[in-house]
Amino acid sequence: MTPAPRKVAVVGVALADCGRVDGPTPYTLHAQAARRALADSGLDRSVVDGFASAGLGTLAPVEVAEYLGLRPGWTDSTAVGGATWEVMAAHAADAIAAGHARAVLLVYGSTARADIRAGRRTANLSFGARGPHQFEVAYGHTLIAKYAMAARRHMHEYGTTLEQLADIAVQARANAAHNPDAMYREPITVDDVLSGPMIADPFTKLHCCIRSDGGCAVLLAAEDLVADTARTPVWVLGSGTAVSHSAMSEWDDFTVSPAATSGRDAFARAGVRPSEIDVAELYDAFTYMTLVTLEDLGFCAKGEGGAFAADGRLTLGGALPVNTDGGGLSACHPGMRGLFLLVEAVRQLRGEAGARQVHKAGGRLPELAVASGTGGWFCSSGTVVLGRG
Numbered sequence: 194m195t196p197a198p199r200k201v202a203v204v205g206v207a208l209a210d211c212g213r214v215d216g217p218t219p220y221t222l223h224a225q226a227a228r229r230a231l232a233d234s235g236l237d238r239s240v241v242d243g244f245a246s247a248g249l250g251t252l253a254p255v256e257v258a259e260y261l262g263l264r265p266g267w268t269d270s271t272a273v274g275g276a277t278w279e280v281m282a283a284h285a286a287d288a289i290a291a292g293h294a295r296a297v298l299l300v301y302g303s304t305a306r307a308d309i310r311a312g313r314r315t316a317n318l319s320f321g322a323r324g325p326h327q328f329e330v331a332y333g334h335t336l337i338a339k340y341a342m343a344a345r346r347h348m349h350e351y352g353t354t355l356e357q358l359a360d361i362a363v364q365a366r367a368n369a370a371h372n373p374d375a376m377y378r379e380p381i382t383v384d385d386v387l388s389g390p391m392i393a394d395p396f397t398k399l400h401c402c403i404r405s406d407g408g409c410a411v412l413l414a415a416e417d418l419v420a421d422t423a424r425t426p427v428w429v430l431g432s433g434t435a436v437s438h439s440a441m442s443e444w445d446d447f448t449v450s451p452a453a454t455s456g457r458d459a460f461a462r463a464g465v466r467p468s469e470i471d472v473a474e475l476y477d478a479f480t481y482m483t484l485v486t487l488e489d490l491g492f493c494a495k496g497e498g499g500a501f502a503a504d505g506r507l508t509l510g511g512a513l514p515v516n517t518d519g520g521g522l523s524a525c526h527p528g529m530r531g532l533f534l535l536v537e538a539v540r541q542l543r544g545e546a547g548a549r550q551v552h553k554a555g556g557r558l559p560e561l562a563v564a565s566g567t568g569g570w571f572c573s574s575g576t577v578v579l580g581r582g
Contacts, residue, residue, distance in 0.1 A: 199417070200415075201285075201429045206230055206410070207410050208407065210222065210408075214306075219304055230300075240296045243265050243267035243295075244263055244265035247272045248303060254270045267288050274572060275566050277568065283434055300532075306527070325443070340478070340482065343571065350448055357500070358480040358481060361507065364515075366519065368519050369524050371547075372517075402478045409533050430578045431459045432459050433455035436573045441570070449485075456574075463580070465580075470563050472514050474517070474538045475564075483502070486567065490565060514551045535579075542560075542579060
């Protein structure tokens, strides 16, 4: 008889040093985050028998695991861009539920900003000219340009305005103002966003994520370990993953992301509806990404994202607080931000977000959160639904 799947909880989360971090190496940030997440959980390192990591550089999971003193029996090195960490969390939860591991540590660390300042890396995100990219690179299609093209299509199809997109950046900054770890906390206005230097039409600078250093870690564990942990467990209720395209010419609809699939599956497996979600942590490399992910996850109908996000709805006191730490637009974005979404979602559900803590009516803590990561130019998506109960 096949045993019933084990329940899986997030039992530890932590940030490494983030923002402007000029001294440490990526290995150092991995180690900081791992130690802090284990300390947060109250569990000993010896219980960790699963490990997952990925990065923009050459760090392989086996190298990072060795650096951390781990000898995992289960590993994952999935690399699908910014969605990597939600996809890895889904894989880890499945592995734990099936009994292939008891505790899986997900870790990320990057010195993306410091590397550019030191000349070790350039900021040109063209992704080379291999395979299908050879047919686009000649036209100057960087990652930013691809998102800009998609935004223009949404504006054409649905009448979405630049002001609506700019307001998403304004609300992210308003949330960041309450986060002492955010890289940028000063208020901005829609006019500030619209009048900034043009990066890729229609995106000005403040439509785009910041570039920072940083790292974080998340520890997932089987339900039998929860009694030994130091914090309130946050349960993995459901997850979904999807990939869409690589070449822009193979993207069926510039206004639809693979979150339409990963979100549908995650909510169905969790047995909850988007309308029941209290907090949403969404990958926001660009303002348009937030808008389309809101639509594709089912928080509003296709084409209504601009109106849905208006009137402060995404702020800490709004109807649907989104990116409560300030997101990639204001808090941090060290190359791949997906794992930070899970950290912030867990902190909100545990009531440990400090001045940016979201409360429901009557001062109650949030019960349900969703974290949804996006990779490439809407090439991949991973969605995880988390709950306190």
